[in-house]
Amino acid sequence: MKVVSAILNDVGGLALFVKDVFQTGFRTEKNVKPILDQIVDVTTRSFTTVAFAGVFVGAILVLQFSLILAKYDAQTFLGGLNTSAVVREVGPLIISFLLAGKVGAFTAAELGTMRVTEQIDAIECLGTNPIQYLILPRFIGIVASSLILLMMSLMISILGSMMVASVTYGIYPEQFLGSIPRFVSFGTLAAGMFKSAVYGIIVAGVACYKGYTASGGARGVGRAVTQAAILTNLYIVIANFLTGQFLDVLSALSKGNAG
Amino acid sequence: MSIRFEKVSKSFGPPEARKTILKDVSFEVAEGEILFILGKSGMGKSVTLKHIVGVMKPDSGRVFVDGKNVADLDADGLSEMRRSCGMVFQHPALLDSLSVYDNVSFGLRTPQFNRGRPRPLSEAEIRQVVREKISLVHLKDEILDLSPPEISYGMQKRVSMARTLAPEPKFLLFDEPTTGLDPITTTAVNDQIQELSRKLKVTSVVVSHDMGCALSIADRILVLDQAKILFLGTPKEAIASKETLIQEFLEETLANQSKPGGSR
Numbered sequence: 001m002k003v004v005s006a007i008l009n010d011v012g013g014l015a016l017f018v019k020d021v022f023q024t025g026f027r028t029e030k031n032v033k034p035i036l037d038q039i040v041d042v043t044t045r046s047f048t049t050v051a052f053a054g055v056f057v058g059a060i061l062v063l064q065f066s067l068i069l070a071k072y073d074a075q076t077f078l079g080g081l082n083t084s085a086v087v088r089e090v091g092p093l094i095i096s097f098l099l100a101g102k103v104g105a106f107t108a109a110e111l112g113t114m115r116v117t118e119q120i121d122a123i124e125c126l127g128t129n130p131i132q133y134l135i136l137p138r139f140i141g142i143v144a145s146s147l148i149l150l151m152m153s154l155m156i157s158i159l160g161s162m163m164v165a166s167v168t169y170g171i172y173p174e175q176f177l178g179s180i181p182r183f184v185s186f187g188t189l190a191a192g193m194f195k196s197a198v199y200g201i202i203v204a205g206v207a208c209y210k211g212y213t214a215s216g217g218a219r220g221v222g223r224a225v226t227q228a229a230i231l232t233n234l235y236i237v238i239a240n241f242l243t244g245q246f247l248d249v250l251s252a253l254s255k256g257n258a259g
Numbered sequence: 260m261s262i263r264f265e266k267v268s269k270s271f272g273p274p275e276a277r278k279t280i281l282k283d284v285s286f287e288v289a290e291g292e293i294l295f296i297l298g299k300s301g302m303g304k305s306v307t308l309k310h311i312v313g314v315m316k317p318d319s320g321r322v323f324v325d326g327k328n329v330a331d332l333d334a335d336g337l338s339e340m341r342r343s344c345g346m347v348f349q350h351p352a353l354l355d356s357l358s359v360y361d362n363v364s365f366g367l368r369t370p371q372f373n374r375g376r377p378r379p380l381s382e383a384e385i386r387q388v389v390r391e392k393i394s395l396v397h398l399k400d401e402i403l404d405l406s407p408p409e410i411s412y413g414m415q416k417r418v419s420m421a422r423t424l425a426p427e428p429k430f431l432l433f434d435e436p437t438t439g440l441d442p443i444t445t446t447a448v449n450d451q452i453q454e455l456s457r458k459l460k461v462t463s464v465v466v467s468h469d470m471g472c473a474l475s476i477a478d479r480i481l482v483l484d485q486a487k488i489l490f491l492g493t494p495k496e497a498i499a500s501k502e503t504l505i506q507e508f509l510e511e512t513l514a515n516q517s518k519p520g521g522s523r
Contacts, residue, residue, distance in 0.1 A: 114354075122352040122419075125312055126426070127342035127371035
């Protein structure tokens with residue numbers, strides 16, 4: 001019972017914190033430079049990791065799909081199936097997991113240290129809103145970067161998959177690329193972007209919340225970072241199921257209207 | 260420009276293990292006065308300071324700063340009030356990502372500071388103020404381009420003071436300003452508290468463990484114990500007090516003074 005209460009308390013606190021961030025974003029004057037700095041910082045810091053992950057995720061999916069497609073002699077569809085899976089499901093999930101481990105943990109540690117060394121209290125006492133000054137640029141930076149990184153990793157993943165498909169199964173790049181439009185529509189791309197944005201909000205929200213509310217010295221910062229990493233991954237898995245259901249319902253509704 | 264506590268109570272913890280930190284605490288700090296708050300750890304000294312800047316709200320009672328009840332202030336009013344209260348924290352609390360110059364000038368760039376001014380300060384004017392405050396805390400301009408981790412802890416504390424002084428607050432609040440400092444830097448910081456308070460004619464509240472310093476620079480001393488005010492009076496009255504806790508503080512001060520390099 002205590003665990004359930006603690007989880008509900010945590011989710012409630014997180015929801016109120018994210019609401020506060022959105023309200024501050026709408027209410028206050030936005031300073032574009034720190035937001036752009038954060039986007040550039042997060043994107044450049046995570047690009048190498050995301051690029052490597054993109055290549056190997058694409059390669060793994062090629063190996064898996066080709067085993068199934070070979071049974072039906074339908075390997076020409078490999079490019080389309082592979083890209084669809086990366087855009088809609090695997091890409092957003094892997095990128096958000098990587099962001100949680102890299103940027104999320106860094107942000108929680110940075111904000112947690114600022115909290116326990118009274119830097120956030122000092123900002124407040126100097127008449128500045130810490131949510132506006134510290135949280136908003138990081139929050140927008142992480143969400144925007146997750147979208148940019150998805151697009152980048154998608155392109156890298158397609159290239160990686162194409163190379164593996166060509167070398168391992170002798171599928172020509174034209175064949176690979178030609179099948180993509182049959183499986184990847186604007187809706188598929190929109191679904192991938194939507195999921196990335198939701199996961200980005202989770203990574204940014206949990207990391208900022210845990211860091212901002214850290215207490216109890218170095219131990220407290222360590223606790224905040226661990227909690228941020230575990231809870232982000234847990235919430236992303238739950239959100240994956242919920243967004244999948246939501247997009248399925250949307251898709252069914254749009255087909256019903258079209259029919 | 261006074262600070263007034265009226266029957267302020269504050270407790271922490273879950274209902275089954277609630278701990279009362281302040282119980283019906285009332286006192287007033289007059290304009291231009293230096294009040295030292297002493298007490299053992301966990302007796303509510305820092306909690307008292309946090310009530311003044313509105314970071315904490317009392318469970319009951321009222322806190323008035325400059326005649327305004329802190330609990331009644333809206334977000335803008337609270338920001339404005341906080342700007343008038345310069346707070347020096349236990350840690351230097353400098354922003355590591357900014358240079359010393361940007362840290363000291365931080366408060367001069369906020370909307371609250373520029374409110375009511377015909378125009379925001381120019382960069383040249385900001386530089387001028389930063390140089391004045393840095394020299395006021397006996398530091399040199401050479402450190403302005405360095406980042407906080409590149410200077411010593413004692414220097415960081417003094418930069419923190421310069422940052423607090425830059426927006427010209429009406430109240431100065433010090434939360435254990437000499438914690439973690441060597442005896443020589445402690446003496447220098449204590450001298451600066453007195454010098455700044457007298458020179459700038461601001462109302463000061465200092466939370467400290469240092470009875471020696473309190474006796475030499477405070478106008479009045481307040482001792483907190485068991486959630487209540489144990490003593491409130493002048494340094495002379497403190498020396499004459501028969502309270503056991505105050506006697507302990509005085510004995511500790513005498514013992515420190517007899518050590519080579521001990522505080523005054």
